[in-house]
Amino acid sequence: TATVLAIATQKGGVGKTTTSVNLASALARYHGKKVLLLDLDPQGHVARALQAQINPGKGGLSDVLLDESGEREVLDVVTRTEIPGLSVTPADPGLRVTEDLLTSRIGKEFLLRDALKVTRTWYDFILIDCPPNLGNLSINGLVAADQVLIPCDPSPLALSGVEGLVNTIEQVAGRLNPEIDVLGILLTRVDGRNSKLNAAVDQEIAGRWGDAVLPVRIGVNSSLAQAQQEGRDIYSFDPDSRGARQYRDLAEHLVQAVQGS
Amino acid sequence: TATVLAIATQKGGVGKTTTSVNLASALARYHGKKVLLLDLDPQGHVARALQAQINPGKGGLSDVLLDESGEREVLDVVTRTEIPGLSVTPADPGLRVTEDLLTSRIGKEFLLRDALKVTRTWYDFILIDCPPNLGNLSINGLVAADQVLIPCDPSPLALSGVEGLVNTIEQVAGRLNPEIDVLGILLTRVDGRNSKLNAAVDQEIAGRWGDAVLPVRIGVNSSLAQAQQEGRDIYSFDPDSRGARQYRDLAEHLVQAVQGS
Ligand SMILES: Nc1ncnc2c1ncn2[C@@H]1O[C@H](COP(=O)(O)OP(=O)(O)OP(=O)(O)O)[C@@H](O)[C@H]1O
Numbered sequence: 146t147a148t149v150l151a152i153a154t155q156k157g158g159v160g161k162t163t164t165s166v167n168l169a170s171a172l173a174r175y176h177g178k179k180v181l182l183l184d185l186d187p188q189g190h191v192a193r194a195l196q197a198q199i200n201p202g203k204g205g206l207s208d209v210l211l212d213e214s215g216e217r218e219v220l221d222v223v224t225r226t227e228i229p230g231l232s233v234t235p236a237d238p239g240l241r242v243t244e245d246l247l248t249s250r251i252g253k254e255f256l257l258r259d260a261l262k263v264t265r266t267w268y269d270f271i272l273i274d275c276p277p278n279l280g281n282l283s284i285n286g287l288v289a290a291d292q293v294l295i296p297c298d299p300s301p302l303a304l305s306g307v308e309g310l311v312n313t314i315e316q317v318a319g320r321l322n323p324e325i326d327v328l329g330i331l332l333t334r335v336d337g338r339n340s341k342l343n344a345a346v347d348q349e350i351a352g353r354w355g356d357a358v359l360p361v362r363i364g365v366n367s368s369l370a371q372a373q374q375e376g377r378d379i380y381s382f383d384p385d386s387r388g389a390r391q392y393r394d395l396a397e398h399l400v401q402a403v404q405g406s
Numbered sequence: 407t408a409t410v411l412a413i414a415t416q417k418g419g420v421g422k423t424t425t426s427v428n429l430a431s432a433l434a435r436y437h438g439k440k441v442l443l444l445d446l447d448p449q450g451h452v453a454r455a456l457q458a459q460i461n462p463g464k465g466g467l468s469d470v471l472l473d474e475s476g477e478r479e480v481l482d483v484v485t486r487t488e489i490p491g492l493s494v495t496p497a498d499p500g501l502r503v504t505e506d507l508l509t510s511r512i513g514k515e516f517l518l519r520d521a522l523k524v525t526r527t528w529y530d531f532i533l534i535d536c537p538p539n540l541g542n543l544s545i546n547g548l549v550a551a552d553q554v555l556i557p558c559d560p561s562p563l564a565l566s567g568v569e570g571l572v573n574t575i576e577q578v579a580g581r582l583n584p585e586i587d588v589l590g591i592l593l594t595r596v597d598g599r600n601s602k603l604n605a606a607v608d609q610e611i612a613g614r615w616g617d618a619v620l621p622v623r624i625g626v627n628s629s630l631a632q633a634q635q636e637g638r639d640i641y642s643f644d645p646d647s648r649g650a651r652q653y654r655d656l657a658e659h660l661v662q663a664v665q666g667s
């Protein structure tokens with residue numbers, strides 16, 4: 146059964162989608178894994194980032210989550226991409242309304258987990274791109290997940306949110322999902338020129354989260370944004386770029402971490 | 407009575423807070439305006455960005471919004487900063503729960519507007535830093551606003567959200583706030599080195615939003631992030647930086663636009 150990884154933080158613009166898309170692609174392309182990339186963000190940026198490689202979808206995740214019968218599976222709305230081994234859920238503007246509608250549902254936090262019961266048996270990895278908040282959709286992502294990856298750019302505003310997120314994960318672990326584990330904090334958009342700021346943030350992170358910081362970091366690399374402009378993953382746009390290499394390293398780290406546990 | 411400006415977009419990390427803080431400061435410092443900077447984001451990043459210059463607050467915005475009597479004013483929770491003419495609302499973790507609690511309130515979209523009735527008479531400008539979503543808090547911001555500033559970094563993902571946001575603003579204008587107007591799209595975090603991507607995004611923006619793009623752009627400038635690390639506005643950290651100059655130009659543009667209308 147699949148390892149489910151939520152890529153989550155309430156801080157906006159730190160590379161949740163960029164990480165979800167390129168990590169999922171690296172797992173499929175270089176480790177032969179069957180991967181499902183699930184977009185829980187109403188912005189639908191997974192579909193925009195892979196626009197040139199995605200097959201048209203049918204329905205949306207919100208249909209599955211809001212279905213009263215409880216019989217629906219995420220598998221019902223999954224669609225393939227040109228990337229061998231990678232499937233995704235299509236962009237779904239209905240997720241915006243779902244966030245509000247879930248508020249009054251009994252057992253609202255378990256809807257995604259339950260809709261993955263069968264789907265999990267079809268894949269090696271399920272990656273969940275979360276929206277920039279800790280609302281009902283993100284909580285569903287955390288309850289369904291085995292591991293959480295926390296992207297964080299080297300900035301005081303991104304760092305200030307990590308504590309709140311870790312507290313939320315602990316609450317989810319205590320009451321809703323005892324299996325959940327933090328895979329680690331992934332430093333993203335690291336700009337080598339900002340040495341002063343990087344050093345200050347590194348120090349603060351090491352002091353508070355030391356061993357949770359992943360050994361792989363993602364530097365600022367314009368190829369990653371250019372690939373998105375073309376609607377392609379980094380490996381079909383610029384496989385020799387720094388971003389491509391660093392996300393391959395991250396995939397390697399994840400596979401090792403999962404095999405080891 | 408004050409001009410109320412909402413700084414809003416559901417795209418994360420495009421500089422909503424950086425713009426709110428430094429624009430508010432430039433209006434107070436260089437145009438002698440009385441400015442209130444209101445933080446509608448549960449992340450509470452206005453307080454983090456001005457941490458070294460903010461006086462301790464009393465209570466939070468959520469107390470005002472959730473108050474049943476309807477008698478409370480935002481003024482009740484406002485606190486001063488060291489910046490002459492600039493007051494802010496303190497960070498308020500209670501806003502996270504407020505987002506959900508508002509869902510079932512009658513007239514939920516007008517709560518902030520109504521709590522600004524008297525507060526508006528005390529200031530020349532009220533700036534609202536919105537969270538990265540289009541939920542109840544952001545809608546409250548749009549309903550209370552006279553103008554909306556849409557920060558957008560030069561990226562396909564940020565650009566893909568502008569259409570949805572403009573549709574939402576039009577719906578707000580149609581049913582809830584006929585006065586609302588889009589001040590414009592502010593290009594932020596522009597990195598001169600990414601000429602290919604910048605040209606592609608410029609072309610797309612000009613084609614779709616042409617005259618809505620503001621004449622001022624904010625380039626990538628590490629002083630802006632470093633100022634936040636120190637908990638200070640850009641004018642007390644590095645007044646000669648590019649970021650400081652560009653936000654002054656933005657303040658100038660806003661003052662002209664308001665006086666002209
Ligand atoms: N390592 C990187 N180098 C250069 N650009 C990057 C990098 N990582 C992300 N970006 C760019 O930064 C912007 C933010 O990234 P992304 O949209 O993936 O973040 P996010 O956390 O998913 O945002 P949101 O909170 O809106 O969901 C995008 O325009 C993306 O192209």
Ligand SMILES: Nc1ncnc2c1ncn2[C@@H]1O[C@H](COP(=O)(O)OP(=O)(O)OP(=O)(O)O)[C@@H](O)[C@H]1O
Binds near residue numbers: 156301418421595624
């Ligand atoms: N012009 C700029 N140059 C360099 N860094 C910038 C610039 N504008 C913003 N930043 C940095 O980019 C990050 C994102 O900016 P900011 O937090 O203001 O965006 P936001 O839209 O408010 O994010 P959120 O969606 O989480 O509220 C911050 O770390 C900030 O310091």
Ligand SMILES: [Mg+2]
Binds near residue numbers: 161162163186274
């Ligand atoms: Mg995203």
Ligand SMILES: [Mg+2]
Binds near residue numbers: 422423424451535536
């Ligand atoms: Mg912000």
